[in-house]
Amino acid sequence: MPEAIAQTYTRADEAFDCLQTAIVKGDLVPGEKIGEVELCSRFNLTRGPLREALGRLESRGLLVRRPHAGVKVVSVSADELMELYRIRETMEGLAARQAAERMTDQEIADLSATLDSHERMIEQAQGQAYYQAEGDYDFHHRIATGSRNTKLAQMLLGDLYYMVRMYRYRLSTSSGRPHMALGEHRRIVEAIAQRDGELAEFLMKRHIHAARKNIEKKIQQGELTI
Amino acid sequence: MPEAIAQTYTRADEAFDCLQTAIVKGDLVPGEKIGEVELCSRFNLTRGPLREALGRLESRGLLVRRPHAGVKVVSVSADELMELYRIRETMEGLAARQAAERMTDQEIADLSATLDSHERMIEQAQGQAYYQAEGDYDFHHRIATGSRNTKLAQMLLGDLYYMVRMYRYRLSTSSGRPHMALGEHRRIVEAIAQRDGELAEFLMKRHIHAARKNIEKKIQQGELTI
DNA sequence: TAACCCGGGATTGTTGACAATAATCGAGTT
DNA sequence: AACTCGATTATTGTCAACAATCCCGGGTTA
Numbered sequence: 001m002p003e004a005i006a007q008t009y010t011r012a013d014e015a016f017d018c019l020q021t022a023i024v025k026g027d028l029v030p031g032e033k034i035g036e037v038e039l040c041s042r043f044n045l046t047r048g049p050l051r052e053a054l055g056r057l058e059s060r061g062l063l064v065r066r067p068h069a070g071v072k073v074v075s076v077s078a079d080e081l082m083e084l085y086r087i088r089e090t091m092e093g094l095a096a097r098q099a100a101e102r103m104t105d106q107e108i109a110d111l112s113a114t115l116d117s118h119e120r121m122i123e124q125a126q127g128q129a130y131y132q133a134e135g136d137y138d139f140h141h142r143i144a145t146g147s148r149n150t151k152l153a154q155m156l157l158g159d160l161y162y163m164v165r166m167y168r169y170r171l172s173t174s175s176g177r178p179h180m181a182l183g184e185h186r187r188i189v190e191a192i193a194q195r196d197g198e199l200a201e202f203l204m205k206r207h208i209h210a211a212r213k214n215i216e217k218k219i220q221q222g223e224l225t226i
Numbered sequence: 227m228p229e230a231i232a233q234t235y236t237r238a239d240e241a242f243d244c245l246q247t248a249i250v251k252g253d254l255v256p257g258e259k260i261g262e263v264e265l266c267s268r269f270n271l272t273r274g275p276l277r278e279a280l281g282r283l284e285s286r287g288l289l290v291r292r293p294h295a296g297v298k299v300v301s302v303s304a305d306e307l308m309e310l311y312r313i314r315e316t317m318e319g320l321a322a323r324q325a326a327e328r329m330t331d332q333e334i335a336d337l338s339a340t341l342d343s344h345e346r347m348i349e350q351a352q353g354q355a356y357y358q359a360e361g362d363y364d365f366h367h368r369i370a371t372g373s374r375n376t377k378l379a380q381m382l383l384g385d386l387y388y389m390v391r392m393y394r395y396r397l398s399t400s401s402g403r404p405h406m407a408l409g410e411h412r413r414i415v416e417a418i419a420q421r422d423g424e425l426a427e428f429l430m431k432r433h434i435h436a437a438r439k440n441i442e443k444k445i446q447q448g449e450l451t452i
Numbered sequence: 453t454a455a456c457c458c459g460g461g462a463t464t465g466t467t468g469a470c471a472a473t474a475a476t477c478g479a480g481t482t
Numbered sequence: 483a484a485c486t487c488g489a490t491t492a493t494t495g496t497c498a499a500c501a502a503t504c505c506c507g508g509g510t511t512a
Contacts, residue, residue, distance in 0.1 A: 008293045008503080010465065012281065035493065048274070048466055051495090052281040055238065059282040061380060067234045068474045068494050083375045086324075090316040098312075149309045151389075154287060155381060163377075234473080236495065261463065272497055277465085294464055294503045 015053035030075035078226045085212035096204035097197035099146035241279035244269045256301035304452045311438035322430035323423040324373035
């Protein structure tokens with residue numbers, strides 16, 4: 001438990017979490033119009049908390065809401081997904097640099113350990129893209145928080161990752177280059193361990209750049225449809 | 227009117243705007259605990275729309291809310307403000323690069339024209355920091371939207387700028403180097419006009435870096451208190 | 453004296469009903 | 483047959499009352 005503050009969970013929080021995971025997992029299809037009452041019955045909520053959650057999700061960009069016309073999950077075009085990766089490139093580069101300067105030795109050791117477990121997972125799961133994606137998410141998550149930059153972590157974890165994960169579930173994005181990605185992760189951790197912020201930033205940017213190029217190629221080849 | 231879509235204004239939107247400007251302008255003091263009913267009477271609202279607006283503002287990081295304990299405006303420490311500028315450095319660098327690649331000639335001409343009016347304003351207003359700050363905001367706003375990167379613009383305009391403006395109103399941040407800032411703006415626009423994305427990115431990063439250093443210096447000298 | 457416990461009061465969270473608005477479908481006209 | 487206009491209907495936006503929870507002051511005890 002990172003925070004020992006036993007925050008009482010309010011219905012609005014519950015609604016928010018439910019909807020967010022539903023969107024990320026693809027239970028709520030992008031573009032589909034959906035009514036408030038249906039959502040209420042689906043998640044056992046009343047409209048008050050639901051509306052509050054909808055407001056939060058809207059301002060995070062996960063869904064759009066037209067007055068008197070209902071809500072619908074955002075549908076991200078291929079171009080927009082690429083733009084998302086461009087943003088990740090710069091922001092996670094910054095995160096890596098600050099993480100190199102600020103992570104504790106213990107955190108770095110833990111991060112290194114998770115990479116070991118990722119390696120085992122990749123060998124065991126042989127193309128189980130789901131676990132790879134989760135491992136990848138875990139890695140980036142740790143670096144974002146390790147940057148000790150509250151707002152940066154908030155923007156990455158609260159905004160960008162959910163949108164990226166939304167498509168990762170559907171597309172198994174990072175499949176195809178699991179070992180390569182792991183190697184890149186390893187080198188980033190090495191740079192962080194040596195407290196070389198500049199190098200960590202460079203490697204992280206290149207890592208995400210490569211991921212973007214990989215998706216771009218697949219889309220052009222028609223292997224991926226968005 | 228930028229958007230001809232006559233979006234009907236809902237009370238929640240109204241509440242959101244009211245609260246946001248109140249926070250940015252400093253009418254709502256950071257750290258101060260504030261009750262829902264008081265907010266309602268202050269802005270002539272009922273609690274339903276208000277709560278929705280509060281949810282949105284919370285997820286944008288402008289206020290924090292503890293269940294059953296009320297809401298309070300976030301108070302940003304000096305360190306956190308510096309972190310904000312670090313994020314701006316990278317993100318606005320990206321925005322400038324993409325703006326150089328994608329703005330229309332007309333937009334660039336308009337941008338250049340606004341700089342002329344900023345120059346006149348600076349000469350007239352002689353230290354009227356308020357107008358300078360607004361001019362600065364206008365400049366960065368145009369580049370963010372000019373990047374044609376929806377999410378990037380959303381993050382900059384929706385999240386970061388409000389937090390920065392919140393302190394700019396109080397501190398008149400950019401005062402002290404108005405002409406210098408204007409010159410930097412001019413050079414950035416030149417780079418954009420020449421479609422030199424790389425240079426635009428470099429200049430924008432340096433511009434914001436200088437602004438950060440300027441604030442840092444003032445804080446260390448005790449001229450600014452946060 | 454200081455720490456702790458415990459009601460009273462106030463504030464927030466939640467609910468269901470009511471009002472306003474836009475999408476929809478049908479009728480009439482061109 | 484296609485289009486426009488208007489009433490209907492369903493959905494959203496709004497409200498005010500109810501219930502749950504936490505803060506605060508007074509009293510008690512170590």
